[in-house]
Amino acid sequence: MTNIEKYNNAFIESLNVDEKNLSGLTYQSIAEWDSVGHMNLIANIEETFEIMMETDDIVDLSSYIKGIEILKKYEIEF
Amino acid sequence: MKLNSRLLQDKVVLITGCNRGIGKAILDKFASNGAIIYASARQEGILNEEAKLLSVKYSTRIIPVYFDVTDSNALKETFMKINKEYKRLDCIINNAGVMEDALIGMVTEAVLQKTFAVNVFAPINMIQYATKIMKRQNCGSIVNISSIVGTNGNPGQIVYSASKGAVISLTKTAAKELAVNNIRVNAIAPGMIDTDMFRSIGEIRISERISKIGMSRLGTPEEVADAALFLASDLSVYITGQIIGVDGAAII
Numbered sequence: 001m002t003n004i005e006k007y008n009n010a011f012i013e014s015l016n017v018d019e020k021n022l023s024g025l026t027y028q029s030i031a032e033w034d035s036v037g038h039m040n041l042i043a044n045i046e047e048t049f050e051i052m053m054e055t056d057d058i059v060d061l062s063s064y065i066k067g068i069e070i071l072k073k074y075e076i077e078f
Numbered sequence: 079m080k081l082n083s084r085l086l087q088d089k090v091v092l093i094t095g096c097n098r099g100i101g102k103a104i105l106d107k108f109a110s111n112g113a114i115i116y117a118s119a120r121q122e123g124i125l126n127e128e129a130k131l132l133s134v135k136y137s138t139r140i141i142p143v144y145f146d147v148t149d150s151n152a153l154k155e156t157f158m159k160i161n162k163e164y165k166r167l168d169c170i171i172n173n174a175g176v177m178e179d180a181l182i183g184m185v186t187e188a189v190l191q192k193t194f195a196v197n198v199f200a201p202i203n204m205i206q207y208a209t210k211i212m213k214r215q216n217c218g219s220i221v222n223i224s225s226i227v228g229t230n231g232n233p234g235q236i237v238y239s240a241s242k243g244a245v246i247s248l249t250k251t252a253a254k255e256l257a258v259n260n261i262r263v264n265a266i267a268p269g270m271i272d273t274d275m276f277r278s279i280g281e282i283r284i285s286e287r288i289s290k291i292g293m294s295r296l297g298t299p300e301e302v303a304d305a306a307l308f309l310a311s312d313l314s315v316y317i318t319g320q321i322i323g324v325d326g327a328a329i330i
Binding site: 043046047050052054055 | 154157162206214
């Protein structure tokens with residue numbers, strides 16, 4: 001499985017969202033991506049990529065696109 | 079469960095401030111109950127001998143880790159190490175703390191900052207990192223060390239008592255927030271315990287203090303460690319958000 005597939009799965013599993021809707025997804029744009037959903041998403045991403053994200057990055061991960069940008073800091077290639 | 083069984087057999091635990099006093103007693107108690115322990119202290123190398131001795135004595139594994147609890151990068155690296163090596167974390171003991179007394183009017187900014195950095199901000203960061211691992215396994219126990227002065231106050235300890243009061247409130251909030259993940263958060267509020275930190279107040283004041291203890295003696299670090307063992311173990315699986323006084327009926 002590629003990294004982008006893993007990343008997508010984290011969103012799909014944590015936020016119960018369709019893959020076709022991922023690219024424009026932003027924090028609190030759907031009911032599932034509330035603060036609790038956000039922490040579940042972060043936990044899923046951290047477990048998937050075996051990383052521990054900085055608190056600032058957790059707060060900054062405000063969209064699907066932004067998340068890709070942030071994960072590159074953790075040497076995850078897309 | 080047999081009372082003489084090892085209550086923490088194979089549980090992975092992180093304890094801060096293991097080099098002396100209550101932390102050292104908790105380290106010994108948990109090792110004797112079979113825990114795999116990441117034992118932390120600030121001073122590089124200070125726990126190496128103790129870790130070897132306890133590992134052999136109790137047939138378990140004690141891993142010394144050295145960091146300043148106020149260094150969030152070092153904290154993160156420690157939790158990543160635990161996650162890499164064991165993929166689980168059953169308990170953390172937020173024990174490391176500082177106590178510097180000052181009367182109102184003599185409290186310096188430096189004492190304020192240091193006390194809250196070590197006694198309050200560090201435990202919050204510890205909880206943030208620990209729960210990343212604990213949430214994945216859907217269980218865990220967090221034990222914070224507060225103080226009787228955090229519940230009752232004490233002249234000359236406005237900063238220390240405020241910091242230990244904060245430990246109580248953060249414990250209660252974390253317990254409520256993390257209950258859904260089956261992560262328990264409790265605190266111990268020791269009274270007057272016979273440690274180097276307590277003895278720093280001087281013999282005359284120690285005698286005065288003992289006269290205010292219902293049991294007429296100082297507590298021992300081992301007696302605090304017993305409470306920590308209970309809260310870390312499966313004997314307390316339905317206990318969370320509680321502040322356990324270990325104080326021999328002290329009046330303060």
